[in-house]
Amino acid sequence: MSTRQDSTTAAPLGKTAPAMVLHPVTLRFAGNQRSLEPPFLTEYARRARPQVRLAALLATLFYGLFAVLDAIVAPDAAHRLWFVRFAVVCPIFLLVWLFTYSRHFLHYMQAGLAVGVLSGGGGIIYMTATGNSLMAGTYYAGLMLVLMMAYGFIWARFIWATVCGWLLLLTYGGAAAWSNALPTSILAGNLFFCTSANLIGMVVCYAFEFYTRRDYYMRHLLDIQHREVTAAKSELEQRVAERTRLLALANEDLRREIQVQQRLAWEKQVLEGQLRQAQKMEAIGTLAGGIAHDFNNMLAAIMGHTELALMAPDNPREVSFSMEQVLKASERARELVGQILSFSRQSEGQHRPLHIGPVVKEALRLLRATLPASIALEKDIAARESMVVADATQMHQIVINLCTNAAHAMASGGGRLQVTLSDVEIGPHLLTAKPEPSSLPPGKYVCLQVTDTGQGIEEHLMERIFDPYFTTKEKGVGTGLGLAVVRGIVEHHGGVIDVQSHVGRGTTVRVFLQRIEGADAGAPGPVAPLNHGHETILLVDDEEGLAALGAKLLTALGYRVAAFTSPETALTAFKADPDRFDLVITDMIMPGIDGEALARQILALRPGTPVILYSGYTDMVSTARLEALGIRAVLRKPITIHALSRAVRQVLSAAPAAPGRTD
Template sequence: MVTNITEPGVTALIIDDEPLVRESIAAYLEDSGFITLEAEDGRAGLEVFRRERPDIILVDLRMPKVDGLDVLAAMSKESPETPVIMVSGTGVLTDAIEALRLGAWDYVLKPIQDMAVLEHAVCKALERARLLVENRKYREHLEREIRNRTAELEERKCALEIANEKLKKEMAEHKQTEAQLRQSQKMEAIGTLAGGIAHDFNNILFPIMGYTEMALKNLPEDSPVRSNLKGVLKAAHRAKDLVRQILAFGRHSDMKQRRLNIQSIIKEALKLLRATLPTTIEMRQHIDNECGPVFASPTQIHQVIMNLCANAYHAMREKGGVLEVTLNETHLPSRENITLLPGMAPGLYLKLSVSDTGHGMTSEIMEKIFDPYFTTKDTGEGTGLGLSVIHGIVRNHNGHITVESECGKGSRFHIYLPVATGKPVASSLISDEARVPTGTENILLVDDEEQIIDVEKQILEELGYHVTSLTSSAETLELFRNHPERFDLVVTDMTMPDMTGVELSDELMRIRPDIPIILCSGFSERITEESVKAMGIREYMMKPLLKSEIARTIRRALDRGKN
């Protein structure tokens, strides 16, 4: 996260046809130390931009006369190093992709419920702009050095050739860093948008899964409706997994990581693949069982293996070939010819490689393979999400991914994950379903979504609890203030209009510090399980949830206070 955002004189131009939106954004940024300029439409915004040359632009997507995309295209052409953030009331993914294609640095959805999200996006964009400018200036410096030294070639030709080669290698490295920064910017912007969509989608999935589970429980075993409801529940689980894949774009995955050895996960995945691949594909594996543990999500490691091997099979399905998977330890960067990403420290890494002997890729295709929705497969054979998801997962594990390929000579993907210290825990994708725990305590339940609170209340009452449910955080606070000893546990949503779940929890704990609280969320970029527990909140649950997950979490929160 960027800190110390503003230096004196940093100017932000706000272009929006809604005066209240411009004023609210301007007031917030001015409180943070910015100088703000405003324009009521795209045409006026371009005039202000050309006259004042602000440091950053925030532009609405839909405006009369000249819309946000036209403004973005003009600004990106005239001043590509000036960051432009698209602020839009629409969550359409195609709009975001088009904005990013035209050069947008980030994409923020309106209405902005938490201005800190916008401030974070502004700070992040300004920091990247600074890095890009510094990189360009240094590259120009290197180019001047090359020209100056070339002028002296009559006299020192041999020595200058050696020096120039060194400068060219340095310049290539800086160009690579610049490309990585732009790719990171694009992926994070899509991840931000995906996070907003995921929040709404998870809130929709929660009642679907909850109502279906309860309906199944109340139907007799021989009912013909059971198979249909099981189909609904299966489809809901697939939708839940799809949301997790989307969140993997921008390091938003809610899958917990822990220290583990991944050898058994890789072998499980390869065993499953062997049963599905044709005999024309020869599988080879070289798994070093002495490799150390990594800090990882077993589900996501399994997903990486399956996606990479599926791509390898697709490249060899016509003529057959060899699919090879290797795992070993390596020191970076001393023995590997790769450039570490910013924030990626040298040290001991686990190297996971997946190679094939298929048709390979051109350099143009290799530059695009990690872009969302880019695919070389025919219509209906792939979404273009696979390698983008892998890219997000690897970044989420503080790792690095590289690819080598030549046309007609196959492809080789290498993933580097930092080796963790400490004792690993058992790694398995299959967990035994424990008995669903019940209770009789009094629970105060709050969520502004009527369907969600109805589902949660029914589930909790089926588990034996006495439930008081409210849809307003303000009413909840008033009730608790008048009867603080009446409740044994509070379960609250995170995103609510009057008061967020975190703010409500803080007020409740001021009244009664020992009250156990569980915070629920469809998605929050700024809230994690660790940060929630640091506030004193007992548990954190990500929607949508199954009855068994809710039951175990509630029981854990209640019993912890009794020990």
């Protein structure tokens, strides 16, 4: 017979944890968990040892102190009772205390505790049986104290404590009846109280051992889980190492092949064709491929024109042309970083007039590298100059989500992904949007249409396609939020989304946004002249090259600059003469003291000090927090001299204000 205690802890690898199996009386681990008993008993004894030592000393102390009661209750028999206390029982307690320091204690702890309990209780029973009537009627309370100690304070196991308790009770009852020193009614009352105390102690001891075993069992399960997780981690690391090794070998083989192929001019064209085909086949399922591709092109332009400039130092015209190309490529890289950061940030969108054509083209350019070769991307951006009032990031999100859904619909067999952007004019009731009937007011609109040749959507599912978390894709492929997010964005922009689908033929999604007439928002304005000054600026950047570059740019604008690569050193210089500096410009991410902490300490030394913060990712800081701190402006790296001169002049000339973001 056994009892089971269900565990609420999940077993390793997501399986349900097996229930703890214990014998209902002895509380020993039973069934297939018998092997847990020896290590549990060893740990149980090890944890109990300090408390057993303390209990043995306290038992010796109190057992001896009660000798005073002997002298009061039975002065004639005091010496005989003291002999029992000090010559028999207390030495046994001390022997139990000494036994806790033995190497055999872990194996024989329960037997030692039983000897101590039986000797202590036996001494009390002897005193009640051989003493006067007053002792016989009152010393049973000492037996209850022994039972309390046995069940609740010395970590005696339930089965051992129970056996000792009942032996003492039976012995006490027999001895009291034999001595005939108490009336039957008083003896019955004493036995009732002692038996009640014994039963309560049994419950307490049972619960204590049960939950101690449960805690041990839970730790055992956690240990198993930890070992399996460690083993899985080790296996995963081995797999990653093996895949990395194979990839390195493949890359090395490819490098050698390219070097060989480049030796002959006629093989170059063949190699370029193979590489282009390989790029199509190696597209991954995220935008990282498109981003990396763009960055490589920009870096190639920067490196190539820089090398050309270094090769022709005596040709100012060639150097100037190369530097212009480097600057253009750098600006393109800076814009791409800004688009990535803007697309990833979780902030409220800003609606403003924009040309939607370039936004769609940019999204498709990044998306192209993520599509498998089996899907052909066809685009027709007819509305190149059309403008809408929208948030560019959210327009990006619409294109990416719709195209990703279309690609998933064609994942098994491939097909054509067609994206068109055109100008349309809508009359009353011309459009019926699905799944909810709607109409657009008459007017001029831009229509973004995404068409795939995938499997299509069944009619009974059309009413649920915009429900959050609803998806017909395989598990792990989609979250079911794509179309729900798109509809939310479209409706927030005052537009309408229309879905038409035919099973086996594909799906067409159209997004209508109101077109506006206005000035060319994308046309670059005239370059503003540089703003100069003569103030003293404290510049802090942990990158030595950037600190030197910033100092040169500011010096070229006429400012006096004290540049530091250590925020601690910069803070020391500011403390030495706080009134020396008219402005502080600091990087955000620095070791030791970051830019925000440095600004806080500087403003504590001299409140009102103008501070400009700049970082490669300005969205990581809270505008509200910076405003409360007193920072005047935030610049995004890389910084151009025009943006730097404009921001510095605005901060130095303006009154304290909330921090703005200057790109």
